Amino acid sequence: MTAGALGFWRRTRAMLIKEFIQLRRDRVSFAMIVMIPIMQLVLFGYAINTTPRDLPTAVLVQETSDVGRSILAALKNTKYFAVVKHARDADEFDSLLKSGRVLFGIEIPVGFERALRRGETPALLIAADATDPMATAAALGALNGVVRSALAHDRAIPDSDPGTFEFRTHARYNPAAVSALNIVPGLVGTILTMTMLIFTALSVTRELERGTMESLLAMPITPIEIMFGKIIPYVIVGLVQASLIIGAGIVLFGVPVLGSMALLTALSTLFITANLSIGYSFSTVAQNQLQAVQMTFMFFLPNILLSGFMFPFAGMPGWAQVIGEALPLTHYIRIVRAIMLKGAMLDELHYDAGALAILMLVAMVIAVTRFRRTLD
């Protein structure tokens, strides 16, 4: 038994050393490991700013009144809105929004002040370009308070109770506006998914295409040994990437890590291994490198859309949630958000950690059984 285990480790180690050397020689892959996380983080860094400033805004003032002036002044003071244009009429107002020159349009209708003084509930129209929900959602949230406090200073207005006036918000072009996200935790998982899948998805097909598989298969090495030899180097690569992203998140964007760093590392290792196993199983099914890349992207897309990275998981229909549960990224995003932002412990995470372990094992079993030991 020990002799068997020794042989297993010896052959796995031979494979592992070989993979490390090849990885070191492959400058493009090597650059990818470092560049992808940094590039993504910097690019996504813009979106991380969920409290945007100076959003271009158009106003359509249908009546000149004190109340209108107070509201506009208050809007400017928030710094959320920059009034760039006073529209002459409704047509211009619409075209400004449609062309994207402004993200907001605020319309003060005729008779707004009079209706307000009478204690009626007049409507203030806020038109928001929700094609950019990240930018508009926070500003919309702030608007209500701004207007109310602006009017509170105007003594002529009866007490600003709820119901004094009504906001009519039109979230144009994208009615399902998305709430602000925790980008960095999600990004750790997304970047790892992408790079880990690609690395191992190419590993077996590359040997097939370069003709080295024939030699390898003629040598006394088992599929499990080949698999571990090919996965282990990238576990280390994945951990380097994860620490790069989390480190940059902490330094550049001040993302906190409330929970245990050790737990985060352990569960990240599990997640990385799960993705590597999935990529590797693609590699055993695909006929060539191109197919492997295509399969990777097919898998990557639902990971982005259904994992809760882009859209809130709870808002998805049941069937989409079922698919989401089968994706490692879904569980990892929950884990990372919980550890980094809520300080969660393993007790609270055993469901997601268990799901990751199961997904990893399923992928490994598929890979080992699908691995073609002969050239038949």
Add this chain to the structure above:
Amino acid sequence: MNAPAPEIAIEVEGLTKSFNGRVVVRDLSMRVKRGEIYGFLGPNGSGKTTTIRMLCGLLTPDAGRGTCLGFDIRTEADKIKRRVGYMTQRFSLYQDLSVRENLEFVARLYGVADPVGAARAMVERLGLKGREEQLAGSLSGGWKQRLALGACTLPEPQLLLLDEPTAGVDPKARREFWNEIHALAGQGLTVLVSTHYMDEAERCHEIAYIAYGQLLTVGSVPEVIAGAHLVTYTVSGDDLGRIATELEACEGVDMVAPFGASLHVSGRDRDKLEAAMTPLRENRSLRIEPSEASLEDVFIDLMSRSRDNFQ
């Protein structure tokens, strides 16, 4: 299971393999003695590579049985792999690994006691000293082939399977390669080598000729030539092109092949060939001498006959 007599390295019976309904190897049986260099000859696509791959467990035969070094080729591929060195037709070491790294990889995989030392020793043996750190992909054809041979002999196998090892290698490198193979056989290694060079065939202890997936003849070079029962004349003189065309049309002439300034005319039936040659003997400008069929004559004859059988 009884292990076969130790002096037999390979013994297979009725091996058959087809891909997508096309039979590539048909009912092939062969026996290779230990310590011998066994030449495996045949045209491209004749099933040589497929047979070799079945011997080392890379392909599963559709039918037939056999042993390699006493282990069943169907069920004991793992044991065979540990004792066999297989050199593929196409260079299949890692091009992005250096000479040393490739050798160390093989040594580690086979569990050689001191992989680094074994690799260093092999580098010296191959005459690659000073090139250890060169990437395998940047070596010339001849060096690549030496490295590949070195990689398969490093784990000290009992049997070498070499699939067209000298294709595309210059004559000097080929000669050195064959000297190395003879040296290895001298140490007791069994070597099965496929080739389509006739001069290489003549350096084998035993040869087998395979065409269209069938083994056509087996034996030492003189045995194979004698077994073909081919009567051959060498015709030299003027206007050989016209004479060749005339002869090819004659009954009893199975093969006409130009060799430099002469023609090799062969036939399986002595009487019919004599009859066909008679008109030529009246031509004073021609010299006609009986000669021995060459290995190439025999193989080309075998091939044309087997094609007749398959069409």
